[in-house]
Amino acid sequence: MTALSTNSERKAAAETVPATAEDDIPLYEARRQIYPQSVHGRYRTIKWVVLAVTLGIYYLLPFVRWDRGPDAPGQAVLIDFPNRRFYFFFLEIWPQEFYYVAGLLILAALILFLMNAVAGRVWCGYLCPQTVWTDLFMAVERLIEGDRRERMRADAAPWSLDKFAHKALTHSVWLLIAWWTGGAWVLYFADAPTLVVELATFQAPAVAYMSIAILTFTTYALAGHMREQVCTYMCPWPRIQAALTDEYALNVTYRYDRGEPRGSVKKAAALREKGQPAGDCIDCDQCVAVCPTGVDIRKGLQLPCIQCGLCIDACNNVMDKIDRPRNLIAYESEANLEARMAGKPFVQRIVRPRTILYAALIVFACGLMLTALIGRATEGVAAIHDRNPLFVKLSDGSIRNAYTVRLTNKLLESRTFALSVEGVPDASMEVVGDQADSLSIGPDQTREVRVLVTTRDKLPPSTSLPVTFRIRDTSSGLTATVQDHFIGP
Incomplete structure (x- = not known):
């Protein structure tokens, strides 16, 4: 068996296989429970760092003080609806200056486009709030209930006191995190220390308790239960991203030229001794086991894949154990993959018209906003x-x-x-x-x-x-x- 050279050839080969009842894909598919396995490696470490930094900023920023003088709010970041002001450190935005907020939204969109042009759905894999909070919830679940095998075994077993205690503890911690997530959100709309005291003594406005309740429910539901369903079915970005990307964008990719044909370690070694083609993939399914959305990256780029790179860490750990080169799965562009499989020279174009245009627009937008801020009238x-x-x-x-x-x-x-x-x-x-x-x-x-x-x-x-x-x-x-x-x- 030899590797297929291009996606079009693989598709053509798949179309030659007679269709069977098992090949029919239902319009609505029942959700299967996904049990992501823990993994260690470069990309997992990056995700932990991003999680710690982003959640640290979100939870602690309302308590950062900023001296604006007497009779002025002392909170660094404050959305003051009663007085119609938005304070961000040294900036004070008035309602008629909403164009600054519009400019920030445009700038965020351009940065997202540039990130997509360079590395696909890197936002989804590392920075998206759904990903960050889901990672946190899964870490809590893994800490209390164990890793993949332990959770699968426990869920398959009948209910017992021990199982109920572990589940109750997991969901209690989830609710606590979700509650504090909602609580941190309302602190951006009033003086944080004062509101914390009012919330604890039940003297806060009713809208604060309602907001906390809504955000507690949504965080608990989305990060604790829906998880990958949000990324696959609810979020529009995967569909938008597909229209914005091109063949030079880096995506988590299985390198078919190295991985195929698959086989066990012993079988691959025997084939290599005979001078026959043998792939590095040993079909261990570790890349699937660690994926938070249950994707098999060896089937190509798929909509549920959030490009988090955990399958790269899992595969690299396996390659180290069997003494094979790393990066059988890696961030790779479609153009470079096809070039490799066709035996052509390496192709990698991070700097290209698309990325130059996005970068230029970002610089232009930043320049406009900076000019407006410098010339801002008092x-x-x-x-x-x-x-x-x-x-x-x-x-x-x-x-x-x-x-x-x-x-x-x-x-x-x-x-x-x-x-x-x-x-x-x-x-x-x-x-x-x-x-x-x-x-x-x-x-x-x-x-x-x-x-x-x-x-x-x-x-x-x-x-x-x-x-x-x-x-x-x-x-x-x-x-x-x-x-x-x-x-x-």
Whole structure:
């Protein structure tokens, strides 16, 4: 038996086999329980490090403090819905600056596209929250109930006190993790230490308890029970990824040119002594046993495969034991695999038009956001013209327009502004109830004032003049402007 050279040839060979009843694939397939086996190796270590770092950030970040001065929130990352603010360390995002959040989402999408172009579903295998929490839940299950064989044996055995105790402990720890996951989430929306005390003394808002309950249920269900079903059936990214990838993207791949034909260690050694082809794969199924989604990578790239690399670790451990070269399963591109099987030179193109484009777009997006942040104004002004009436004609023939002007102070200190109007000939301005040259605004606040603009100049019929409102910080001299219209008869 010889290895097939290309995917198309393997497909053609499969099509020559007569179809049988066993070959029919049902439209809906009942779920089979997957018992992933523990494994040690480079990629498993990477996954442990990523798990520790990401969960550490998620659970501990709400408690990180950041000094913003008196009367300002001291939490480093805070989504303050009551005051309509988002605090991220030294940044303070106002509602009208939501474009920063939009920019971050666009940047995240571009980074995801670049990751896919370089190494396929590497996000799914290492960084996706579903993967991270599922890894944590499986580690707890393995610690309490044992490894693959112990869990399979226990599940096949009838219920006993010992089995019930192990299952109850596992699910209790799962629920505890899920509960703290929901609890950590709500801490991003209020001062964390204060909310923890309120939650413990049952004085927190009802919405906090509801949010924790919902996230506890979803985390427990998704990471503890649904697991690979989320990746296979619920998540849209595998379908999107298939449309974005190309033949040069690195994916976890079984190297057919080395692995086939399969056989035992003794059989392979005997064939090699006779000068006959023999593959390195000994059909031990360790790659399948460690896979969290139950994929047999030797059947090619499949939708459930999350590219986590655990099968690489398992196969490398076996190769070490039988004294064969490592990386029978490895991160490999389809183009390079076909080149190897055809006896052509090695092909590896990480830098190519697709990755250059994504990288350039990421740099461009970062540059735009950085420029916007550097030039971010700490003051602002907006004006709304009265709709009814649009203007008033006074007894002396003057024309008056009324406006509602909103002044914004984004600094964490009180400021005084002078308001002026430009663009209307022979115009006078009056701020109702205050002085136009000394409008005080508190720290991190806005203020609305009613402004009357009057002109004694005779305006042509159906006049609409552009009018500019300007505010100037009386201390720093910083200014901001907004335009509207002055309407005449």
